[in-house]
Amino acid sequence: MPFLLGALVLAIGYVLRRGIHETPAFEAARRSEQPEVSLLAALRRHPRNFLVVVGARFAENGFAYLFPVFAVSFLAHQLHAPESVGLVAVIVASVVQIAAIPLFAWLSDRWGRRPVYAVGAIASLAWSAPFFLILDTLSPVAITLAFVVGLGICYPAMLAPQAAWFAELFDTRTRLAGFAFAREIGSVLAGGFLPLIATALLTWSGHWWLVVVYLGLLTALTLVALLVGPETRRSDLEPAPRPESAPAPAAHRPG
Numbered sequence: 690m691p692f693l694l695g696a697l698v699l700a701i702g703y704v705l706r707r708g709i710h711e712t713p714a715f716e717a718a719r720r721s722e723q724p725e726v727s728l729l730a731a732l733r734r735h736p737r738n739f740l741v742v743v744g745a746r747f748a749e750n751g752f753a754y755l756f757p758v759f760a761v762s763f764l765a766h767q768l769h770a771p772e773s774v775g776l777v778a779v780i781v782a783s784v785v786q787i788a789a790i791p792l793f794a795w796l797s798d799r800w801g802r803r804p805v806y807a808v809g810a811i812a813s814l815a816w817s818a819p820f821f822l823i824l825d826t827l828s829p830v831a832i833t834l835a836f837v838v839g840l841g842i843c844y845p846a847m848l849a850p851q852a853a854w855f856a857e858l859f860d861t862r863t864r865l866a867g868f869a870f871a872r873e874i875g876s877v878l879a880g881g882f883l884p885l886i887a888t889a890l891l892t893w894s895g896h897w898w899l900v901v902v903y904l905g906l907l908t909a910l911t912l913v914a915l916l917v918g919p920e921t922r923r924s925d926l927e928p929a930p931r932p933e934s935a936p937a938p939a940a941h942r943p944g
Contacts, residue, residue, distance in 0.1 A: 737917065738858035739871045744914025745855075746875025748810040749847040751907040754880040755817070756782070756840040759887045759900075764824055764832070767891070774829050778836035785841030790849045797850035801922045803915045806854070809846025810915075814901075814908040816843050821897045847911075857921035879907055 761775035797805040816839050823835040859867040883903075890899040 734863050735859050735867055738919075739867055741914045741918035742855050742858060742868070742871035743875040743878070744910050745806065745851070745918065746872060746911075747879040747907040747914075748813065748904075748911035749806075749844070749851065750876045750880035751883050751904055752813045752817075752839070752844050752847070754883040755887070755900075755904065756836060756844065759884050760820070760824065760836070762884070762888075763891070763897070768824060768827060770827055770832075774832055775836075777829075778833040779840065781833050782836040782839070782841035785837050786845050789842055789845040793846045793849035794853070797853065798922065801920050802850040802854035802857075803918065803920050805850050806847050807912060807915050809843055809848075810908050810911050812843040812846065813839065814905055817901045817904050818898075821901070854918075854921055857924045858918065883907075 757779045761772075761779060764770045764775040765772045793805055793809070820835050820839050823831050826832070855868050855872060856864055886903060887900045890903060891897060893899070
């Protein structure tokens with residue numbers, strides 16, 4: 690059923706996207722010259738920002754896989770809790786996340802992309818150990834609250850400013866290629882391997898503490914990327930208008 694409903698969402702998204710106009714910045718770039726949309730162009734023009742996006746994804750995508758994927762499996766298979774406990778907790782936390790994302794996006798407009806992102810990364814890491822301790826209680830109410838804090842409040846502080854910040858790190862001609870490719874590389878390196886690595890660490894140590902250490906490594910890499918990356922809160926995505934050439938002064942004619 691979820692996959693069948695996904696087909697409906699795909700159709701709705703397609704119809705909506707067909708009716709959305711391109712941004713004025715892109716239209717201006719297309720009129721002035723052929724836009725560079727290749728990955729090589731993005732790497733050549735913004736090599737630092739490309740790596741910043743990859744690094745910023747480590748903590749965000751790592752915790753995105755920790756809470757709704759690894760933790761749910763950990764509850765069911767390691768702690769032998771009913772599967773519904775983890776699934777209900779994720780649903781409740783996701784509802785809270787719907788409200789938290791606009792709030793943190795607004796805060797990133799006021800305080801900056803990097804500070805809000807950093808607070809989310811640090812808060813998520815700080816909550817990871819208490820999170821696992823609460824899971825050990827097997828209390829459905831406590832477990833739901835643990836997911837709400839981690840997935841519903843801490844994590845959205847990274848997710849909310851991400852789209853605006855990543856877009857602002859690239860110019861109009863390379864924004865699509867640079868944003869998309871760097872973001873997905875970070876996703877593969879961080880979240881794609883997290884369930885596998887976390888399961889291997891849990892099997893090897895017999896305890897979740899090594900998982901928290903691994904999350905600390907991902908968070909450290911993200912904080913380095915935030916430190917190196919520029920703050921773009923006041924950046925203007927619209928291209929600056931070219932100054933019109935001043936008219937040539939009239940020639941002086943002797944009287």
